Amino acid sequence: MLVLMIYVTIFVLAYVIYQAVAGRSSKKVGFNARKTVTFGDESAVTANRAASVISVVSIFLIWGAFTGSNLTPIHVPGPFVGKTSFTYTATNAENQTDDGTVHINVAKVGNDSKKPTLPESGQSGFAKDDALKVGAWRSALIRVQNNDDGGKIKGYRVTAINGQAIAPNQMVEVADGVVSMTSKGSLSFAPSKGWQMEPIWLPAPEAIVTRLFEISRDGYQNVALSENIGWSLFRVVVGFLLGSLVGIPLGYAMGLNDWFRGWFDPIVEFMRPIPPLALIPLVIIWFGIWEQGKISLLFLAALWIMTISARAGVSGVNISKVHAAYSLGASKLQILLHVIIPNSLPEIFTGARVAMGVCWGTVVAAELVAAEKGAGKMIIAASKFQQTDIVIMGIILIGIIGFGIDILMRMAESVLVPWKGKG
Amino acid sequence: MADEKQSSLLIDNISMTFNLPDGSSVEALKDVSLGLATGELLSVLGPSGCGKTTLLNIIAGFLAPTGGQIILNDHQVQGPAPERGMVFQRGALFEWMSVRKNVGFGPAMKGVPEKQIRTRVDELLEIVGLHDFGDKAVYELSGGMQQRVALARCLANDPDVILMDEPLGALDALTREKMQGLVLKLWKETGKTIILITHSVEEALLLGERLLVMAPRPGRIHKEYHLPFAEMGVDADLREVKKHGDYGSKREEILSMIWEMEEEIMGRKE
Numbered sequence: 001m002l003v004l005m006i007y008v009t010i011f012v013l014a015y016v017i018y019q020a021v022a023g024r025s026s027k028k029v030g031f032n033a034r035k036t037v038t039f040g041d042e043s044a045v046t047a048n049r050a051a052s053v054i055s056v057v058s059i060f061l062i063w064g065a066f067t068g069s070n071l072t073p074i075h076v077p078g079p080f081v082g083k084t085s086f087t088y089t090a091t092n093a094e095n096q097t098d099d100g101t102v103h104i105n106v107a108k109v110g111n112d113s114k115k116p117t118l119p120e121s122g123q124s125g126f127a128k129d130d131a132l133k134v135g136a137w138r139s140a141l142i143r144v145q146n147n148d149d150g151g152k153i154k155g156y157r158v159t160a161i162n163g164q165a166i167a168p169n170q171m172v173e174v175a176d177g178v179v180s181m182t183s184k185g186s187l188s189f190a191p192s193k194g195w196q197m198e199p200i201w202l203p204a205p206e207a208i209v210t211r212l213f214e215i216s217r218d219g220y221q222n223v224a225l226s227e228n229i230g231w232s233l234f235r236v237v238v239g240f241l242l243g244s245l246v247g248i249p250l251g252y253a254m255g256l257n258d259w260f261r262g263w264f265d266p267i268v269e270f271m272r273p274i275p276p277l278a279l280i281p282l283v284i285i286w287f288g289i290w291e292q293g294k295i296s297l298l299f300l301a302a303l304w305i306m307t308i309s310a311r312a313g314v315s316g317v318n319i320s321k322v323h324a325a326y327s328l329g330a331s332k333l334q335i336l337l338h339v340i341i342p343n344s345l346p347e348i349f350t351g352a353r354v355a356m357g358v359c360w361g362t363v364v365a366a367e368l369v370a371a372e373k374g375a376g377k378m379i380i381a382a383s384k385f386q387q388t389d390i391v392i393m394g395i396i397l398i399g400i401i402g403f404g405i406d407i408l409m410r411m412a413e414s415v416l417v418p419w420k421g422k423g
Numbered sequence: 424m425a426d427e428k429q430s431s432l433l434i435d436n437i438s439m440t441f442n443l444p445d446g447s448s449v450e451a452l453k454d455v456s457l458g459l460a461t462g463e464l465l466s467v468l469g470p471s472g473c474g475k476t477t478l479l480n481i482i483a484g485f486l487a488p489t490g491g492q493i494i495l496n497d498h499q500v501q502g503p504a505p506e507r508g509m510v511f512q513r514g515a516l517f518e519w520m521s522v523r524k525n526v527g528f529g530p531a532m533k534g535v536p537e538k539q540i541r542t543r544v545d546e547l548l549e550i551v552g553l554h555d556f557g558d559k560a561v562y563e564l565s566g567g568m569q570q571r572v573a574l575a576r577c578l579a580n581d582p583d584v585i586l587m588d589e590p591l592g593a594l595d596a597l598t599r600e601k602m603q604g605l606v607l608k609l610w611k612e613t614g615k616t617i618i619l620i621t622h623s624v625e626e627a628l629l630l631g632e633r634l635l636v637m638a639p640r641p642g643r644i645h646k647e648y649h650l651p652f653a654e655m656g657v658d659a660d661l662r663e664v665k666k667h668g669d670y671g672s673k674r675e676e677i678l679s680m681i682w683e684m685e686e687e688i689m690g691r692k693e
Contacts, residue, residue: 318514320511320512320514320515321514321515321517323503324516325528326485326503327483327504327505327507328508328529328532329505329533330528334532338528338532339517342517419560422518
């Protein structure tokens with residue numbers, strides 16, 4: 001909630017500042033500059049590059065600020081780390097009271113820390129001082145009675161913390177944390193957590209970069225990063241190619257022949273809306289969890305999309321083109337090769353882009369369920385060991401690769417079907 | 424008609440009735456008969472729904488008539504064939520081919536050797552004024568140039584009859600005028616039989632050696648004219664032709680004829 005408020009504030013502030021600083025000086029260029037109606041004219045709305053840059057930077061700033069990153073100058077208050085203490089007041093069986101002090105050393109989990117040494121002065125009276133070590137973001141129980149004189153006698157109890165009365169199931173705020181009392185009368189100290197995220201929820205950006213280098217050098221669980229990603233890509237490509245190999249001719253047949261169309265229409269129309277992920281259980285039952293299963297799943301994911309796009313490509317041919325080709329003396333086969341297939345290529349490429357995206361999403365999900373190697377397998381394995389940095393790194397890599405696939409498909413499209421949308 | 428026996432193209436008693444899914448039927452054409460001699464230029468005019476495009480599609484062989492037959496050079500038309508070339512309004516070029524490939528499509532389908540195709544295509548591109556554009560993609564050309572490609576592509580097959588379905592309908596007025604001149608030039612130079620369907624009375628007058636006005640419901644030939652303007656336009660500026668006294672009066676006559684038909688259709692609908 002806090003993060004969201006900060007984000008909205010940055011959004012508004014950046015806009016106001018940008019308008020004040022650059023809004024008047026920056027001149028719009030081109031035809032749009034002279035348009036008086038821009039609200040509602042979609043073509044007059046272009047992405048403000050400054051906004052894009054600020055958007056990305058602010059995401060990293062917030063991320064860094066809330067994870068105590070070294071990359072960002074500003075941080076929200078982190079968890080308390082260091083030495084602190086609180087005083088407890090104990091009442092013994094004879095209703096006498098005495099004060100003792102708990103000395104605490106708070107350190108980040110994983111850092112070797114020792115219990116603080118107790119000063120000599122704390123040994124007077126029947127309530128003796130105690131030493132405690134706690135990890136940041138954690139809490140620790142302490143039975144202060146244990147080392148007190150008469151502490152084991154019935155009726156001995158802690159009645160106040162720092163002068164404030166406490167009873168079982170109550171808590172008292174002290175400097176740098178909270179002391180609470182369990183129903184059995186033990187004390188529990190939780191150092192203040194601050195506003196930063198624990199690395200187990202969200203690691204700092206640099207931790208992820210470090211992890212990326214580490215994993216790409218050493219691999220994860222004896223599997224190289226390139227191998228993990230390579231396997232995922234291999235499955236996608238094989239599944240997609242098989243799906244296209246069957247789907248495109250099927251789509252053509254459906255576009256060209258009424259028997260084929262009638263036969264496969266119900267099948268295609270029924271299978272198309274089923275998300276491929278819903279097929280995972282059945283595919284596992286039929287083909288098992290190894291390559292055969294995953295590739296069958298991706299084949300099914302690509303098949304219907306490619307069938308429908310090929311069919312649409314055939315239906316989309318302008319009848320004038322077919323008539324013209326017949327009038328020019330082309331045979332049916334020549335019309336298929338020289339008119340129908342080239343005419344359907346733009347549609348097929350659009351379908352291929354969608355299919356590749358769906359396949360990439362499906363392969364990751366399938367690997368989450370079961371796999372030996374793969375991008376999805378890497379992140380699910382890391383999540384089981386609470387290695388959040390690897391999980392996030394994996395997610396970012398999956399995003400980048402998915403984006404890269406789409407860019408490649410678009411480039412292939414502009415090279416192979418330059419006439420797209422120009423008919 | 425007297426000249427039917429010498430005609431190269433005979434439209435013999437063509438009828439076309441479409442059965443609609445709701446059980447009713449539409450008579451798109453009823454008993455249309457016409458003979459065309461080789462080298463005649465016929466323009467067909469009529470209000471929408473008079474069946475002129477249906478007639479053209481029947482001649483081209485894309486539709487089988489419910490009655491009658493089309494005879495070209497003593498044989499009956501059974502389907503599309505390269506002897507009857509077709510020029511469409513737009514969208515019939517193959518965008519995935521260069522201008523050269525488009526023009527050479529017909530010969531290439533017949534298996535004519537590459538070299539012969541090349542010389543033929545170069546000739547045709549010269550004739551239609553596109554000699555510098557052979558290697559361009561068709562989508563890089565303007566609408567008028569695309570129609571020039573369509574004309575050249577049709578001529579590359581050396582058809583006996585050229586069927587034009589509003590070939591200039593999508594062009595702006597200026598380009599249209601230039602293209603009208605080109606059509607006349609091609610007609611005179613190649614001596615082809617041309618049937619041209621149009622919506623424009625002016626175009627029908629300028630490009631029709633014979634002009635057919637068709638009437639709707641059922642589609643039929645309403646009136647036929649023999650006109651001098653096409654012959655005049657071959658060598659003269661088309662704008663000069665339009666100043667001819669006869670041209671103006673014919674235009675008014677045909678316009679009011681078509682207006683009457685349109686009004687009749689509207690009246691029937693109400």
